[in-house]
Amino acid sequence: MMRRRPSAGLAERLLAGPVLWGGLVLLTAFALGPFIWMLLTSLKDHQELYATPLEYLPRHPTLENYVDAWTSPVTPFSRFFFNSLWVCSVTMVATTAVSVLAGYAIARFRFAGRDALLLIFLATQMFPSVLLIAPLLTQWRALGLIDTYQALIYSNFSFTVPFTVWMMVGYFSSIPRDLEESAMIDGCNHFGALCRIVLPLAAPGIAATAIFAFVVSWSELLFAISFTTETDMRTLSAGLLYMVGQYEVQWGPLSAGVIMSTVPVAVLFTFLQRHLIHGLTAGAVKG
C-alpha cells in the first residue's frame, strides 16, 4: 500500500489536470467540428466552396446560400420548413393528449392485461420503422391519404405514442394518490381530478416529453419520403434528401439547409435538456 501511494498520487494529479482538460478539448472539438465545418461551408460563395487547395475560412462571408435555399422554386426550403413545423406540432399535441389519458389510466386503474399493455408499449418502442413502411403505404393509399399531412402525422404516432405513454406512466406513478382522492371526495370526478390536480403537478415532465415527441418527429425520414410524392408536401428531412437527388449535389444551398434544419431542435434541446435528461434516464437509473 505504501509503495503504491506515490504513483497513485501522480496518476490522480495527471487525471485532474492535463488529462481532464485535454479530454474536454478533444471531446468538444469532435462533437462540434463537423457542425462548424458545415457552417463555414454555408457561408462561402460558389468559388470558395470548390477552391483547390481547400480554403478553410470564408474570405467573403455571404448569406447567398441561405437565400438560395429558402427561395428556390425547385427545392422550396421555406415550404419544407413549414411542412415540418406543422406535421411535428400536430403530432406533438395529439400524441401528448392521447398519452396523458393512457398514461393516467395505466398508472391509476387496475385492470386485466395492464402488464401486457405496458409490455406492448415497451416493445413497440423497439420496432423497426422499416417494417411498417410497405403496409402503411398500402393502407394510406387505400384510404386516399397519400400526399396529405394526416398520413405523416398518423404514421408518426407509431413511434411517438409508445414512448410518451411509457414516460407518462412514470410521471403519474410518482404523484401521490391521496391528492386526487381528497379532490374526488370534495366532488371532483376522475377527469376533473386529472385536470386540476395531476396535470399541473406533472406539467414540467409532460412538457419535456411533448418537446421530445416534436424533436423525434422532426428527424423522421422514411415515412416522409414514402407517403409523399409532391415536392410541396415534403418535410425537411425528405426535402434535404430531395435536394441531393435533384441534380449534381449543390453543397452551398444544401449546407445552408442543413444548418437551418439543425437550429430549431438545437435551441429546443438546449432549453429543455435538464428535464429531458432527467426523464430519459429516470427509469434506467432506478432499474
Place this chain on the structure above:
Amino acid sequence: MTTLALGTRRARPLISARTRKLLIGYCYLMPAALCMLATVVVPIGMAIKMSLYNDILYKPQDYRFIGLGNYFRLAADPVFWLSLWNSCVWVFGSVALQFVFGFAAALLLNQAFRGRALVRTLTLLPWIIPGVVVGLIWEWLYQPNYGVINDLLIKAGWLHDRIAWLSTPDLAMAAVVFTNVWRGIPFFTIMLLAGLQAVPAELYEAAHVDGASVFGRFRHITLPLLRPIIVVATATRIIWTFNYADLIFVMTNGGPANATQITSTYTLLQAYSNLDFGYAGALSVVLLLVMLVFTAAYLRITRGVEEIA
C-alpha cells in the same frame, strides 16, 4: 315513495362503482390503443400477410398466394446473408465504440469544472439532430475532392492520395460506422453520467482514505455500481442500431456493391427500388423476429439486473 326509489337506486345502481371505474379507465386508454392498432398492430399483420404473397407493385397480374415462397427465396439470397453479417458489424462496431467513448466523456463531464453545463449541452448536440442532417454533414466531410478529412490527412502526411471513403468497398462500412459513433456517443454519455451522479461521494472518500488508487476506485466502486445502467443502455442501443436505416440510406444506400447493405436497408431497397412488397414483407418478418429475440433477451437481462440491484 321517494325514499324507496332512492333506496333502491342506492342498493342497485345501474353499474357498480368498480365497473364504472374500469369503464372510465378503458375510455382513457381507447385513443392510444386505437393509434397503436392503426399504425402498428394492423400494419404488422399486413406485413406478415404480404410476405406470403407474390406482391410486386408493377406486376399486379402476378399477385397470388405463394405460401413460404418469399422465405425460400430469402434463404437462397446471398445478399440477404451478407446483409445479416453487415448488420452484425454495424451494430457491434457502432455500439462498442459509442460505449467506450461515451463512458470516457461521461467520466470527464462528471468532474467539477467551470463551464460544465455549457460543454455538456454542446457535446450532446450530435445526438438530437436529424439522421439526414448527420448523413449529409459527414458525406461532405468525406467528400473526396473538397472534403476536409482528406485534406487534413494529406496535410498531416498520413495520406498520399485522396480517398473516396464512401465509394471504396473496403472503407465504406468503417466510414458509416464512424459517423454513427459520432452520433451515438452522447446517448451513452447521458445515461452513464446520470449513473455516475447517483454514486454517493462518501464511497469514493472512504476508498480514498483506505488508500485505493484512482483505478482501483474505478474498478471496485464505479463499475459495479454502474452495471445495471450499462446493461440497460447497451441493450437498448443494440436493438435501436440494428433497426436504424436512415444514416446508411442517406450516405451510401447500401453500396458500394452491398458493402454497407444491412438488413434494414435491404428491406428498404426491396420496397422502394424493386417495389417487391412480398419480398420486403418477408424481410420485415425476419427483422421482427430478430427484434423479438433481442427484446426477450433484454427483458430477461434487465429483470436479472433488477434482482441483483
